[in-house]
Amino acid sequence: MAVLLPMIASSRSAAISDRITRPEQIIPALRRAMQVLTDPAECGPVTLSLCRDVQAEAYDYPESFFAEKVWVPRRVMPDAEEFAAAAAALRMAKKPVIIAGGGVLYSQATESLRTFAEAHGIPVMETQAGKSSLPHDHRLNMGSVGVTGSSASNALAVDADVVLAVGTRLQDFTTGSRALFQNPDLKIIGLNVQPFDAHKHNGMPLVADAQVGLDALHAALPGWIVEDEWSEKAETGKEEWLIAADKATATTNAELPSDAQSSAPYSAPVKTLRWSAPPVACRAELHKLWKAGKPGSYHLEYGFSTMGYEIAGGLGVKLARPQDDVIVMVGDGSYMMLNSEIASSIMLGAKLTIVLLDNAGYGCINRLQMATGGANFNNLLKDTHHVTLPGIDFAAHAAAMGAVSRKVSSDRRAGNRAAGNRKRRANHGDRDRYRRADYHR
Numbered sequence: 390m391a392v393l394l395p396m397i398a399s400s401r402s403a404a405i406s407d408r409i410t411r412p413e414q415i416i417p418a419l420r421r422a423m424q425v426l427t428d429p430a431e432c433g434p435v436t437l438s439l440c441r442d443v444q445a446e447a448y449d450y451p452e453s454f455f456a457e458k459v460w461v462p463r464r465v466m467p468d469a470e471e472f473a474a475a476a477a478a479l480r481m482a483k484k485p486v487i488i489a490g491g492g493v494l495y496s497q498a499t500e501s502l503r504t505f506a507e508a509h510g511i512p513v514m515e516t517q518a519g520k521s522s523l524p525h526d527h528r529l530n531m532g533s534v535g536v537t538g539s540s541a542s543n544a545l546a547v548d549a550d551v552v553l554a555v556g557t558r559l560q561d562f563t564t565g566s567r568a569l570f571q572n573p574d575l576k577i578i579g580l581n582v583q584p585f586d587a588h589k590h591n592g593m594p595l596v597a598d599a600q601v602g603l604d605a606l607h608a609a610l611p612g613w614i615v616e617d618e619w620s621e622k623a624e625t626g627k628e629e630w631l632i633a634a635d636k637a638t639a640t641t642n643a644e645l646p647s648d649a650q651s652s653a654p655y656s657a658p659v660k661t662l663r664w665s666a667p668p669v670a671c672r673a674e675l676h677k678l679w680k681a682g683k684p685g686s687y688h689l690e691y692g693f694s695t696m697g698y699e700i701a702g703g704l705g706v707k708l709a710r711p712q713d714d715v716i717v718m719v720g721d722g723s724y725m726m727l728n729s730e731i732a733s734s735i736m737l738g739a740k741l742t743i744v745l746l747d748n749a750g751y752g753c754i755n756r757l758q759m760a761t762g763g764a765n766f767n768n769l770l771k772d773t774h775h776v777t778l779p780g781i782d783f784a785a786h787a788a789a790m791g792a793v794s795r796k797v798s799s800d801r802r803a804g805n806r807a808a809g810n811r812k813r814r815a816n817h818g819d820r821d822r823y824r825r826a827d828y829h830r
Contacts, residue, residue, distance in 0.1 A: 404433025410440055412448035427460045429495070429582040429598065464496075465582050467597035467605060475553075475578045475595045476609040482551035484572070484619050485511050488534060488563065491518025492556015492581060498600035499523070499684040502555065505607045510615040511553070512623040514542035516563050517691040519556065521681035531627055535563040537673040540633065541626035546570055552577045553606075556599045559589045562691075634678055648753075649674040651718075651746055675718070685710075697727030700743060704730050707739040717743045721783065722751040728786070735791035743792070745783050 404425050407418045415437070422435040467475075479485060493502055499522055506513050506529045513523050514534035523530040532539035534546060546552070546569045554577055557563060564570065567590060570577075579587035580595045580602045587594035595602055637649045681687040688706055690698045703717035724745055734741050746752075750769035758768060765772045770779065784794040 404431060404435060406436040406438070408438045408440070409443055412443055412446045415439075416450070416454055423460050427462045429462050429465065430584075432462075464598040464601050465596065467595055467602055471593070471595050472597075472602075472605060472609075474593055475580070476606060478551055478576050478578060478593060479509075479553065479606065480610060480613055482576075483616060484545075484549050485509075485551040485553065485615060486531075486545050486549045487511050487513045488516065488552060488554045488557050488559070489513055489519040489522035490516045490555060490557025490559075490563075492599045493519050493522040494556075494684060496556060496599035498555070498598075498603055501600045501603040501607075503527070505603045508607060509610060509613055510620050512542075512545055512619075514538070514546065516557050517676055517689055520676060520679070520689075521684050521687040524682050525680040526682075528624070528627070531623060532630060533676040535565055535569060537562060537676040538569075539630045539677055541623070541630040543569060544626050545623060548572055550574055550576065553580060554578065554592065555580045555603065557581070558586050559592075564590065637674075638678060647674075648746060649678055651744070696723040699723055700728060700734075700741070701730045703741050703743070704734050704737075704739060707734070707741060708737070711739070715741050717741050719743060719745055720752065721745060721747040721749065721781070724783065725781075729790075731787055731792055732790040743787065745787075747783060749778075 405421065407414075407421070409415055409418060418437055422437060425435055426432055487502070487506060489502060493499060502513065502522055505511070506523070511529070512531050513527075513529050514531045515522055516534065517537070520533065525532075531542040531545060534542040538546075549570065550572050552570065552575065559577075559579070577590050577592035578595055579589060579592040580597060580599060581587040582596065582598055584594065584596050587596050597605075637647075640646075640650065675687075675689065679687055688702065690702060699717050699719040703715050707713075707715045731741075731743070748769070749771065750773075752769065755765060755768035755772075759765065767773050782796075784796045787794040
């Protein structure tokens with residue numbers, strides 16, 4: 390829906406931002422807002438800013454302005470020539486893979502993806518935005534791909550001769566800055582509603598809605614299925630990856646758990662959970678290790694790395710899907726940036742389970758800094774210029790806003806308690822600020 394701000398304002402991040410200085414302007418502005426909000430290629434946030442004096446003005450609006458209208462996002466049909474070329478490339482493929490991006494979820498194409506992949510035996514790998522397009526335990530779901538990818542996905546991507554990229558921008562994290570794909574005969578089919586993304590990496594564009602495109606490709610390839618050798622490689626790769634992932638999340642004798650170990654207790658009941666996670670704390674671990682059991686059970690703001698998004702984003706998920714449990718995982722640094730929506734969730738009666746991972750600063754960024762050969766600087770609190778270090782009691786802070794909260798030493802015990810409590814719960818636990826999960830990619 391459109392966002393109405395009762396003030397003079399603008400938003401650089403909005404897809405459109407319109408300043409209403411006369412009451413009659415709201416007529417075309419609202420129609421334009423709905424046009425943008427339902428456009429599959431150009432959709433984005435809308436800001437309509439009303440001057441305060443305009444709100445007090447009267448205007449004789451026509452009755453037609455209030456007539457009910459249902460806005461339905463268009464499903465773009467593929468061009469005949471682009472479609473024929475894409476179908477021919479797939480028919481000749483020996484080692485095809487599917488990269489499922491956020492467009493699969495936006496298009497509500499998860500069943501079409503499942504049907505297409507199962508019928509033709511094509512392994513599926515998921516971007517951050519596309520994670521949960523297939524259930525975690527589906528035999529063809531190889532997991533995450535790219536810089537934060539699983540060993541199963543990345544091994545297949547190296548040899549793939551055709552990549553069907555569905556609803557993905559194919560940005561650097563997904564392609565490893567294009568270093569991931571190493572087959573000299575590689576063809577990329579860009580199934581996307583946005584022509585800019587469909588043409589990326591010298592791809593074969595297939596500008597179309599994800600659901601429509603997948604259904605059409607399925608109908609055009611009757612009886613075609615990948616060779617057994619490729620299927621066996623995918624199956625073996627996934628088995629090896631699951632063993633490595635289980636090892637990474639298993640408890641150890643370490644004094645403090647890693648980020649990977651911290652996620653394990655909360656990703657167990659995968660069939661009912663939806664969640665929001667931070668863009669920098671645990672992003673690699675969660676992309677790889679979170680067990681998404683159904684479409685939409687994973688949500689992570691990754692496009693703009695918006696720290697502070699987590700609790701507000703989780704509240705939005707809860708308002709959209711009130712019947713689901715929502716777990717928000719947030720680092721202490723991002724929590725400090727924006728935590729006031731805890732109070733909003735209390736006011737609205739929208740239960741969130743907030744898991745705060747305390748590594749005394751920006752632990753993930755610090756690890757990245759160290760991994761590139763840099764010295765520790767200004768990311769962990771102890772490495773900053775300071776007179777004294779803060780000793781923040783995050784559990785007490787959340788409790789002051791009305792949450793049922795506690796500091797925990799056992800992740801699994803915390804997960805069990807949170808599942809049985811109907812109120813907003815905030816769990817605060819210390820984490821190893823240096824240790825990453827020990828698993829291969």
